Amino acid sequence: MNWQMETKPRAKISVDLEKCCACRCCELACSFHHHKRFDPSCSSIRVHREDGKGTLEISLISTCDGCSGEKLPWCVRFCSSGCLRVVTG
Numbered sequence: 001m002n003w004q005m006e007t008k009p010r011a012k013i014s015v016d017l018e019k020c021c022a023c024r025c026c027e028l029a030c031s032f033h034h035h036k037r038f039d040p041s042c043s044s045i046r047v048h049r050e051d052g053k054g055t056l057e058i059s060l061i062s063t064c065d066g067c068s069g070e071k072l073p074w075c076v077r078f079c080s081s082g083c084l085r086v087v088t089g
Contacts, residue, residue, distance in 0.1 A: 011028040011066035011073060015058050019083035022049040022056055026075035026084060033067060033074040045075045 024047050027040035044064035048057045061070045067073040075083045 014085050014087045016083045021080045021081045025080045029074040029078035
């Protein structure tokens with residue numbers, strides 16, 4: 001299943017949930033980029049997995065700025081499974 005999230009500076013991030021392993025590297029990268037600490041509660045991207053139900057959700061909250069000034073959003077750059085990518089056009 002693929003879907004897209006739009007961040008404030010119009011960067012579109014595509015998410016392939018079939019590839020996501022819910023490692024939460026994206027959350028750690030985001031929190032470190034913005035707050036200089038590895039703390040998923042400070043992240044603008046959230047990964048929620050419920051093993052009992054077999055569900056996985058990834059969402060961006062309003063604090064996401066698409067890592068303005070960076071070549072790639074850090075969540076995309078450090079995604080270990082390659083499920084996040086920037087969509088151009």
